[in-house]
Amino acid sequence: MIRVSKVLALAPKGLNKFIVTHTRCQATKAAANTVKTEKSEKKSTAKESQSFTMNIFRGHLQASQIFPYPEPLSEEQNETLKMLVDPIEKFFEEINDPVKNDENGSIDEKTLEALWSLGAFGLQVPQEYGGLGLNNTMYARCVDIVGYNDLGVGITLGAHQSIGFKGILLVGTPEQKEKYLPRVCDGKFAAFCLTEPSCGSDAGAIRSKAIKSKDGSHYVLNGSKIWISNGGLAEIMTVFAQVPITDPETGKTQDKVTAFIVERAFGGVSNGPPEKKMGIKCSNTAEVYFEDVKIPAENVLGGEGQGFKVAMNILNNGRFGMAAAMSGTQRYCIKKAVDHATQRIQFGKTIDNYGTIQEKIARMCILHYVTESLAYMISGNMDKGSQDYHLEAAISKCFGSESAWWVCDEAIQILGGMGYMKDTGLERVLRDLRIFRIFEGTNDILRLFVALTGIQYAGSHLKELQKAFRNPTANLGLIVEEAAKRATRAVGLSSPPNFIHLVHPSLADSATLCAKSIESFGQAIENSLIKYNKTIVDEQFVLNRLAQAAIDTYTMAAVLSRATLSASKNLPSAQHEILMAQTWCTEASSRVAYNLKVVQSGKHLDVFTKLSKISKNVCEAGDVIQLNPLGY
Structure with a gap:
């Protein structure tokens, strides 16, 4: 049995350097965000998250954002969307010709004018500023259509x-919104400028600098950015640069991103x-240079020194849209494959x-169903x-981009030689898709983000227990409850989280598989914290498997919720959706069990060690080590 005291003794006292990296469009991009140890016991109590994924890191079921499946559109909004x-x-x-766009490497003026006339460049801008005022779910549906038809156009819009201007929408002052939002809805392109030659996933390496004038009226910006979509x-651009800021208390000056x-x-x-690119050729991608650019002080977005926070807010807020686009693309590929196969x-x-x-075909359709379910669940919750x-x-970004790549590849395989031909259209889609696993956060970085953020949340719970033991009389209930959980779990008497009552009866067995995954996942996280303490941040082999287990667990819950809604409404597709949900849960739960076994198995951890050594050997040599079998 794991003793509570042992857990508390070995639990991390806060993962002091917790790297959270995200990236922006057209390249890996990021911000390193330090999670600091709280200054007082009062502040150390973690905010209870409503996130399903966050809570499974504690082995808890938080169903409020899973069940029921969100239906956020009013009757009026539905009518607006249909129109x-x-x-x-x-x-x-x-009007749009994706083949022509791809061959020309640009979108012609007639096509762009039609997009502006449609209001496609201001879908979520409030109507008072000249936009269409769509909510996130309505936006997702529009992006879904774009993803089905032309990802290059989708990147230009996205x-x-x-x-590009999302920061103004999210954190802009009333004056900034009034000045800029009407313009970005009426012919003025916007761009998001973060990536530099010296920084990809390490946005702390930004070298662009903005110096404030002595009178405080403006900043002078110098620097350059690379791989900027719409560059x-x-x-109108959202630009991130280092600004020297003096702490009024210490008098120390430090560069902070603004x-x-x-x-x-x-x-x-x-x-x-x-730039000449593999895919999404019609979207404009270019380097952008800033030489003594005089920026009015009122154009600081989100506050001086708050650049990382602004960047993360923008990227986090828009990621569901990528899942929606990938859903549309998968649907296009499935249609091509089915037409041929029949x-x-x-x-x-x-x-x-x-x-x-x-x-x-069945696996392609299941992956599409999961991706689509994620896109509309997240947008609905937002x-x-x-x-x-x-x-x-x-x-949703990781899953959607990887699923779309696999679905397109399988569609080409089903079409055989025909699929490889340019005229079929799938080779263009495959080229377009490859960037989606890279930009707005490489999938590798985002997996680490998922794992480390969840582990931080789980670790904060152990710190709460540490605090409770300082005054056991006042916190006896918490201590006894935790001890009881561990004791029953250790002797096999504990029962996993139960949400069978929330799903359609035909999905009860699938819900049980998901619930068991939640319980096993929470225990694996705790064991990993005990084993690695704060050095868990360096165990990327382990973190990647934990992230994959989290992805599989969340996707199970999402499809269970959606299929239940369809069954409760007796939709014509309900039985088909139940089949897909059942199949997904069976296989996803098996992957969860395997990945959790791997991170706790000495044999598999030894494999990770061997893989690390192989990589180091090759990198030191600068090439593969072994000679050709012929010896020359």
Whole structure:
């Protein structure tokens, strides 16, 4: 049995250097965020999160943002959205030409004008500023359509509003909103400028600098940014730069990242030629240069020295949109594959009759169902006022981008040689998709973000127990409750979290699998904290497996919730959705069990050690080590 005292003795006293990295469009991007030890016991009590994913790191079920599946649209909003969907689909059918966009490496003026006329560049800007005023769920539906049709156009739109001017929308002053939001809805492109040659996932390495004038009226910005989406088009930019800030108490001056609203019209702003890319070729990507750019002091966005916070807020807020876009792309690939499979005859049958093709199509459809479920669950929760969605949004980005890549690849495989041909359209989609696992947070970094954020939350609970033991009389209930949990778990008498009552009866067994995964996951996190303490931040082999287990557990809950809603409404697709949810939970729960076994197995940890050594050997040699079998 694990003794409470042992847990408390070995628990980390706060993961003092906890790296949280995120990235922006067109490249890995990030901010290193330090989670500081609280200054007083009063402050050390962690805020209780409503996040499902955050809570599974404690082995707890927090169902408030899972069940019931969100339905945030009013009747009026539904009607508004339906009126918008038809024109957007008509635009892609009659005006936009994705093949031409790809070949030309740009979107022609006629197409851009049609997008501006549709209001597509100001979907979430309040109507008072000239936008359409859509909420997150309505926005997700529009992005879904764009993802189905042309990811290059999607990046042009997303770089503009999902990150380009999103900071103004989220944290801008009333004056900033009044000045800039009407302009970004009426022909002025926006861009998000964070990445530099010296920093990708380490945004702390930013070298662009803005010096405040002696009279405090303006800043002078110098520096450069790379891989900026809309960089050659943007007239209004959200730019991040180091600003020397003096602490009034200590008198010490330190550079801190600050966000600015920068206009090309300020002077000193220029850009390089469009980058030549693998995919999303029609989206403009360029280096942007700032030379003695004079920025008015009132254009500081979110407060001086608050740049990291602003950047993270922007990126976290927009990630669900990527899942929505990836959902649309998967649907496009599935349609291509199904059309071919139901018409292509081999050995006397259409190939959809063969088990190999059936498995491919079924798995493609399940991945699409999960991705779609994540996109609308997260956007729906945001629309209901949730502030605890950051881990779920990161998961949706990772899951959606990886699923879309796999679905497109399998669609090409089903089409065979035809799928490899340019005219089929899938090779363009595959090229376009590759960037989505990189930008707005590389999936590798986001997995670490999910794992470390959750572990920090779990560790804070152990600190609460430490505090309780300082005054056991006053906190006897907490101590006894925790001891009882551990004792029953140690002798196998504890029962996992139970939410069978929340799902459709046909999904009861699947809900049990998910609940067991939550319990096992919480125990694995605790064991990892005991074993590694604060050095857990360096155990990336372990962290990646924990993150994958978290992803599988959250996706199980999401599809259980959505399928339950469909069944309760008796939708025509309900039984089909139940089949997909059951299948996903069976396989996802098995992956969870395997990954949790791996992180606690000496045999597998030894494999991690060997992998590390292999990598180091090769990197030291600068090439593979072994000779060709012929010896030369």
